[in-house]
Amino acid sequence: MIPARTPATARLALATGLVVVAVLASMLALRSVVAPPWPAAGVLGVLLVGAALVVTRGIIGGRRARVAAAARAGATVSRLSADDGGTSSAWPTVVGAAVASWYLLARFGGLGGTTDWIVSPSSVGHLVDQLGLAGEIIRQEVAPVAGTPPIALLCVGGSLLVLLVADALAVGARHPLLASAAVLVLWFPPLVLTYQMPWTSFAVTVVALLLGLTLDGAPGGRRAVRDAVVGAQVRRAERRRAVRTTATAAGITAIALVASTAAAGVEGVGGGWTSLFTTASKAARLADNLDMYRSLSTRSGATVLTYTTSTGSDVGPLRLLTLSRFDGRKWDHGRPQGGDGFGPDEVLFPSGAELTAEPTRVELTVGSMREKELPVAVEPRSIADAGDGWRYVADRDEVVGDDTTQEGDTFTMLVRPRELSAEVLRAAPPGRSEVDDAFLDVPRTAHADDIAALARQIVGNAATDYDRAVALQAYLRSPSRFTYDPQVPPGQTGDAVWDFLQQRQGYCVQFATTMMVLARTLGIPARFAIGYLPGTGSGDPNTFTITGRDSHAWPELYFTGVGWVRFEPTPAVQTGAVPAYANPLLGGPGPTVAPTPEDELPRPGATGAAAAPSASPTTGTTAGPGEDDVTQRWLVGTVVLLVLAAGAAVLLLRRRGARPPRDAEEAWYRVVGALTRSGVTLPTATTPRRAPSETATAWEERTGAELPWPVRDGLTALAGELESERYAAPAEVGDEERAERLERLADLTRAVTTGLATAGKAAGRH
Numbered sequence: 001m002i003p004a005r006t007p008a009t010a011r012l013a014l015a016t017g018l019v020v021v022a023v024l025a026s027m028l029a030l031r032s033v034v035a036p037p038w039p040a041a042g043v044l045g046v047l048l049v050g051a052a053l054v055v056t057r058g059i060i061g062g063r064r065a066r067v068a069a070a071a072r073a074g075a076t077v078s079r080l081s082a083d084d085g086g087t088s089s090a091w092p093t094v095v096g097a098a099v100a101s102w103y104l105l106a107r108f109g110g111l112g113g114t115t116d117w118i119v120s121p122s123s124v125g126h127l128v129d130q131l132g133l134a135g136e137i138i139r140q141e142v143a144p145v146a147g148t149p150p151i152a153l154l155c156v157g158g159s160l161l162v163l164l165v166a167d168a169l170a171v172g173a174r175h176p177l178l179a180s181a182a183v184l185v186l187w188f189p190p191l192v193l194t195y196q197m198p199w200t201s202f203a204v205t206v207v208a209l210l211l212g213l214t215l216d217g218a219p220g221g222r223r224a225v226r227d228a229v230v231g232a233q234v235r236r237a238e239r240r241r242a243v244r245t246t247a248t249a250a251g252i253t254a255i256a257l258v259a260s261t262a263a264a265g266v267e268g269v270g271g272g273w274t275s276l277f278t279t280a281s282k283a284a285r286l287a288d289n290l291d292m293y294r295s296l297s298t299r300s301g302a303t304v305l306t307y308t309t310s311t312g313s314d315v316g317p318l319r320l321l322t323l324s325r326f327d328g329r330k331w332d333h334g335r336p337q338g339g340d341g342f343g344p345d346e347v348l349f350p351s352g353a354e355l356t357a358e359p360t361r362v363e364l365t366v367g368s369m370r371e372k373e374l375p376v377a378v379e380p381r382s383i384a385d386a387g388d389g390w391r392y393v394a395d396r397d398e399v400v401g402d403d404t405t406q407e408g409d410t411f412t413m414l415v416r417p418r419e420l421s422a423e424v425l426r427a428a429p430p431g432r433s434e435v436d437d438a439f440l441d442v443p444r445t446a447h448a449d450d451i452a453a454l455a456r457q458i459v460g461n462a463a464t465d466y467d468r469a470v471a472l473q474a475y476l477r478s479p480s481r482f483t484y485d486p487q488v489p490p491g492q493t494g495d496a497v498w499d500f501l502q503q504r505q506g507y508c509v510q511f512a513t514t515m516m517v518l519a520r521t522l523g524i525p526a527r528f529a530i531g532y533l534p535g536t537g538s539g540d541p542n543t544f545t546i547t548g549r550d551s552h553a554w555p556e557l558y559f560t561g562v563g564w565v566r567f568e569p570t571p572a573v574q575t576g577a578v579p580a581y582a583n584p585l586l587g588g589p590g591p592t593v594a595p596t597p598e599d600e601l602p603r604p605g606a607t608g609a610a611a612a613p614s615a616s617p618t619t620g621t622t623a624g625p626g627e628d629d630v631t632q633r634w635l636v637g638t639v640v641l642l643v644l645a646a647g648a649a650v651l652l653l654r655r656r657g658a659r660p661p662r663d664a665e666e667a668w669y670r671v672v673g674a675l676t677r678s679g680v681t682l683p684t685a686t687t688p689r690r691a692p693s694e695t696a697t698a699w700e701e702r703t704g705a706e707l708p709w710p711v712r713d714g715l716t717a718l719a720g721e722l723e724s725e726r727y728a729a730p731a732e733v734g735d736e737e738r739a740e741r742l743e744r745l746a747d748l749t750r751a752v753t754t755g756l757a758t759a760g761k762a763a764g765r766h
């Protein structure tokens with residue numbers, strides 16, 4: 001329990017501390033939508049700004065207390081400010097905002113969002129660049145996203161803004177309920193985007209905000225005078241209120257713990273307490289617009305597809321999309337139109353490659369996947385029992401439909417493997433004359449010639465397209481040259497492929513794109529494929545499960561007489577061995593070696609259960625209809641609420657004087673403050689009875705005009721009330737009589753302060 005009579009400065013420090021705790025707890029809930037390690041920067045920033053608020057308010061409150069004590073002792077003071085512990089001063093918020101600005105510039109204002117504790121003018125430009133990148137990420141990605149510097153800046157900066165607004169409301173304006181609304185803004189992203197709120201964040205935030213209510217009371221000297229008037233009975237009532245509020249906070253915490261624990265064990269509500277009130281979308285889509293500068297975020301393990309095979313072996317990766325257009329940073333698919341219908345026995349493949357005799361029968365069942373494309377094997381195949389509306393687009397080797405797949409959909413696929421081996425591919429003539437020029441286009445960036453020169457250096461004297469492709473694959477898979485890492489370093493040149501070749505760090509999107517571009521510079525037709533790894537086996541030896549973690553990207557190169565062939569440049573630590581035909585050391589033909597399922601693609605285009613590559617900001621293809629709109633709505637809503645909260649804080653600070661005084665001492669204190677602001681300072685030894693006449697004299701000396709009689713009459717009446725309260729014996733009064741007296745004090749205070757302001761304006765015009 002927080003004592004009801006804690007000194008003003010300590011009470012304000014406690015109030016700020018509780019706001020800091022509530023903001024920290026709510027900020028950490030953002031980890032469900034933005035992957036760590038950004039919270040460390042957020043915690044440090046909140047603690048620094050909180051300390052600045054406490055120290056500044058303590059300095060101001062201490063000085064005011066000393067001035068008030070000197071005034072009560074009879075000393076002459078030039079200006080008497082409210083002895084309120086620094087509540088009414090805006091300086092703590094100003095200092096806190098300055099510390100927050102410095103911290104954001106230092107922590108995120110370095111080149112590429114790095115830390116540089118020496119802030120310079122260039123830091124502002126770098127910070128603005130990071131904010132621009134953050135806006136781009138928000139427009140094209142959905143939760144969870146990687147905690148890259150731009151997104152970390154948004155989380156930390158937003159938390160610091162919430163802290164400043166909440167502190168101004170709770171401590172400056174003494175409206176802890178409004179401060180609670182500001183803090184709860186940080187709950188919107190996890191609730192809207194993931195439909196979950198960690199119970200620890202919920203409980204700690206609620207307890208801190210409820211405890212803050214026990215601190216709302218008249219601060220400083222005014223509280224001491226009030227206590228002397230109202231006596232022990234009121235103090236006992238305040239202590240009972242503090243006990244009740246603390247007990248309520250403890251009770252809510254216990255309920256939150258019990259509810260969260262119980263919900264975790266109930267099927268369908270295990271995602272958290274908010275699942276009881278919301279329905280999470282389970283739709284999952286792979287994005288068709290990829291950004292090379294996007295980092296990999298956490299994958300879901302929910303099932304996307306299951307399938308059984310007639311042979312007991314998987315059939316290699318399942319592909320949904322193929323892309324050909326790359327601008328040096330982003331991929332763009334452009335959903336195909338048209339396509340031709342097909343029969344159940346028709347082999348779907350764009351070239352007449354030689355097939356093996358025995359097909360593999362695959363029975364597929366859709367889980368959380370929501371696509372307008374069917375997942376198909378990279379080898380020739382036929383499809384049956386898929387329902388109406390599906391068409392085959394030969395130039396992309398995609399099976400497309402008008403409606404998205406739904407959970408429980410089934411279809412059958414007969415996979416007819418080609419004769420693929422090093423010998424067959426090495427003997428294939430160059431394919432550049434048989435495909436569209438789009439599969440040979442290389443972005444004309446500043447480093448296009450450097451990339452082409454590197455490609456020639458890598459392949460050396462390789463005589464065939466196959467040997468060149470294998471050389472490129474081996475170069476990128478070499479652990480001594482490249483590192484698989486889901487965190488993509490900030491770009492430096494604007495050419496994502498060149499940046500990757502210099503930084504040598506990335507995941508499948510970077511490896512696949514780079515091999516494709518290198519191959520195109522050598523005249524080898526290449527395209528980019530998106531789909532899923534083969535998945536993992538289950539209890540049934542013929543059944544395989546594909547989850548969101550199996551999403552993957554790889555390059556496909558064209559060979560005359562064979563068609564499009566998959567290569568695997570992503571390191572073995574994530575994908576396993578290369579396909580047998582792509583390993584010349586194995587010599588003969590062989591089936592594709594199944595990669596190991598790992599977290600592969602970023603998930604800006606998925607929600608709920610799936611993984612997906614990073615979406616392009618130009619098309620907005622995401623995890624389902626309207627999800628980009630949802631992301632933008634919560635962002636705009638958050639900004640609007642913060643602006644409204646800040647405006648409310650300013651308005652409340654300006655209108656604090658409109659609150660009725662609690663007693664004559666407080667009313668007199670306000671009037672003396674209004675006189676001081678008007679340029680009239682009464683000597684400290686002035687008694688209330690002499691104050692009206694001395695005020696009139698001082699006013700006339702300062703303005704040359706007579707103090708209006710309504711103001712003088714109000715001062716006289718208020719002085720009488722003050723003398724009666726100070727020196728008359730306390731009398732028992734009823735609630736109605738006390739209410740009438742307080743209303744009279746409010747009217748007198750309002751009449752005097754308003755009259756002084758009006759007279760001061762009139763004197764200034766003359």
